[in-house]
Amino acid sequence: MKGASMDTAIDVGGLTKYYGKTRGIEDLTFSVAAGQAFGFLGPNGAGKTTTIRCLLGMLKPTAGAASLLGQTVTLDGARLRRRIGYVPGEVRLYENETGRWLLDYVSGLRGSAPSSQTELLEQLEFDPTKRVKHLSKGNKQKLALVIALMHDPELLILDEPTSGLDPLNQQTVFEILGRRRAAGATVFFSSHILPEVEKVCDRVGIVREGRLVAEEDITSLLHKRIRRLEVTFAEPVDAGFLEGLPGLSDIEAFSTHTLRAVVKGEEMDGVLRRVCERRVRDIEIMHADLEEVFLEYYRGTAPEGGEAR
């Protein structure tokens, strides 16, 4: 790894982009520390890709500014892009060329040795001899990943990088990203799939309708997680036994001995104390994934109307 020495890898201030009168993103402000993995979460059309294109200098912001690795982003920031690896949300490459040709072409454009190319090709089990038009969606995604990572960039900007990959290859990508992070790279991981962000990131920004509605450490976000509780008692119990406890909702009697409920936030301790007042035969606590936390956020922090791109 070439070593990211800056304290802040990504610094975004008041970033706004309008397409004519249509809002793409509005007043986005956040920063990502060097070496951090930042999850950029939002549903399709929330403004994730617009943000990334502003960060890469493909779009000129209507207002605000961004800097990457200590350099202000401009439309013509060629030197800065040498230090960045980018996987687009929709991989589109030269269809009539082979993967090998593209890898050589990109290396030539970068003017730097593709030091990790062989390793990545092996890890992702990608055959570069086929023409792009003959590749499946998953294999095109693998090729885009190799192109983005093969020069060991300091900053990875990944727009839904596991799209089209099977679970095994997704796991391989997470492992590769983990190694890159360990080597000091910063990861900006855009996705609408929360469990994969949970695996990769340590900080999360949630964007909706072009605005950043939350920004938290992943651990803090996980503390707000929703857990499903199922307790089987040794004797018959009524649903009213658990009622009135803070953080507990959707209490139902699944059978005469079993109660089900949803526990939100930090209230598990009080719930367990109440449960332990009776003899317990079995207990199961299922952690809801970030998806539900995400939806919970949306319910609570919906920005005012306006069109999102």
Added chain:
Amino acid sequence: MSWTLLRGTLHQRRWGLFWYCVGLATYGGYMAYFYPSIAKVDLDQFLKAIPSELYRFMAGSSVSFNTFGGFLATEYTGFMWVLIAGAAIIAYAARTFGGEVEAGTMELLLSMPVSRVSLAFTRIVGLVVVDAAVVASSFVPIWLVARDQRVEFTPAHLWVLGGVGFLLMLLLGAFALAVSSVTRGSGVSAGVTGGVVAAMWLMHFLRDVADWADVFEPVNIFKYWDPARLVEKGTAAPETWWVLAVSSVVLMAVSVVAFSRRDVT
């Protein structure tokens, strides 16, 4: 300029360009090969049957179908060559910016450490190379076959016809490039350029039959394309050279500036 980008750009168009050039070489060689046979035929009766406006439209200033310049202009360089070669040049230029934005491949290029100005300039160099290949494959075979057939078509004739042809195509390409630099998709750029070229051609034709069409003549590039005169006299007016060249350079500069400032979505 990026040599890697230039090589890549030409590599991606290599087969299309190759077969286009083969077609143009065959067409031009065929014309030169058959000229001696046709020149023996008295075509006066045929010429008299054609309205003078139509004849001027096809052959420019030439008044004789039996001269090599007149024959070539009527049968090939006056209209068909502009159509065929122009299509190749416009197709290249239209794809250069807007076409790649639409195809999504511009996103890959703009994530590379190549500046937009360098990218645009490299693509312009690519246009010059494609133009040179198209023009050379069009006229060099004519010169070679004409020499073999003992038709008077000297290297000086070749230079003038090829030079003005090159600049005419460069101007068409530069216009398409300028449109492509601000639009999304090859079709828009090719359509706009094709429409403007067709309108100019039509106005150039109508100037002989309608006075109002003269209004457009000062900005009509086809008044500089008189292949019959170029071949028969072996010279071109000085303004032909500089107007076509300067207009091309201005449009190319416009396309570089426009592309370096545009959004790529």
